[in-house]
Amino acid sequence: MISRYVLPFFLKRFINNVQDRANQQYQKQQQPNVKVGETIIDKKPNTNNQSNNSVGEYVDYEEVE
Template sequence: MIYTLSVVGLARTLLWIIGIYFVVKILSRLFAPFLVKYAAKKMEQKFGQQFGANQRPQQPNQKEGETVIDKMPSNTTSSNKKVGEYIDYEEID
């Protein structure tokens, strides 16, 4: 079957395309705020999960600006007395 191009068929196709374009445009204006709000809520939840895992809970008795040391460093570090051979240098004039 051979199809021939007709003006009526072309006009009908263009009207369908324009109609669908305007319907999508109107529906997007109606539903876009809900979609954006939903996407923002989901992103906030993901960010909260990632950020909350790395954050330590703040102690309730701690005042703002107060420095708190959680763990004292051990003072048992001993220097190694056997560091090598000592060489005495003399200046030559």
């Protein structure tokens, strides 16, 4: 009989705590600590400068009449 009232109370409290923590983490990600005029680079761009060798070589040509 007691668990009918106590268990939902603790379950609701646990869910609220988890939800509050998730909201706090989300807000921290949305508001980074940035000073005015400061530049932030999140990651270095991926530099894959490999040529596609399966296509072949490029050959200059002149049109002959």
